[in-house]
Amino acid sequence: MANSNDQRRDTLLVVDDTPETLGFLTDTLDHAGFTVLIATDGDSALRLIEQITPDLVLMDALMPGIDGFETCRRMKRGKAMAALPVIFMTGLTETENVLEGLAAGGVDYVTKPIVVDELLARIRVHLANARVAAGSRAALDATGRFLLATDARGKLLWCTPKARSLLTELFPVPGNSYASLPAGIMTQLLQMRSEATAGQARVLVDVNGRKLEISMLSPIGPDELLFRLTELSTTLDEQRLQQTLSLTSRESEVLLWISRGKANREIGAILAISPRTVNKHLEQIFVKLGVENRASAAARAVRTLSR
16 A cells, blocks of 8 residues: 555745744644745746646745735736636735736635634635536546636637647737737627526637638536537538538538537528528428428438438
């Protein structure tokens, strides 16, 4: 059986300019089973994390030079550190100070003098949350899906590699290595979310001739919304349906979206035609395929494309 000493020790970075606090926290955290790194100011903390990535940071809010809030903001600018949990430590208790810490990227806030049991409990909770989130994102990355998450205000929290690549292509921002969803699109999605159930909030976007469907999925946290990106690129499938089933170009488009479970209203939005026009094309499709309903037409399309 493996000895408990062989288990991986989480690494915590403690950033504080007070020697007494550093000594107290180092002894406490080491006794609790953590590996402890220390920095006495914001600059040294930023230099340290370029060499070693901790699992969590305990950050004093008030320090000479770069204060803790600005240090956290600079840490979070790097994609590799965006999900790094930061807990602020300070004697400040005013609401605006708490909000500033959370806005800077902190996940929690403890006041001095520090209550050891409370601090250790908070550390363990945030380490566990970070591991779950990292595992979930790694699994999603491995699936190759086009998924991204934002907070309730639309700020990008994370995205899978495929989603990042697509966002960069469609919504590039000068000076940024990748982009997020434009504010106008986020506003539409968040408004739809307040008026519809999960899965019904979706926006269709045309970007230089490329059509993108952005769907809001179920929330995955109290302040984390999940989205799926689907580029509506169907040229090869449309051509195959058109040639094999002797359909017009528009009929093949309609049939393809019928086979993918879209309603007439949704197909009309995708193809920029009215639902009534979609229905007229569907009537012609039924005649040409010798079927009586959309389910049979969809099944015929699926069989054709699977050959």
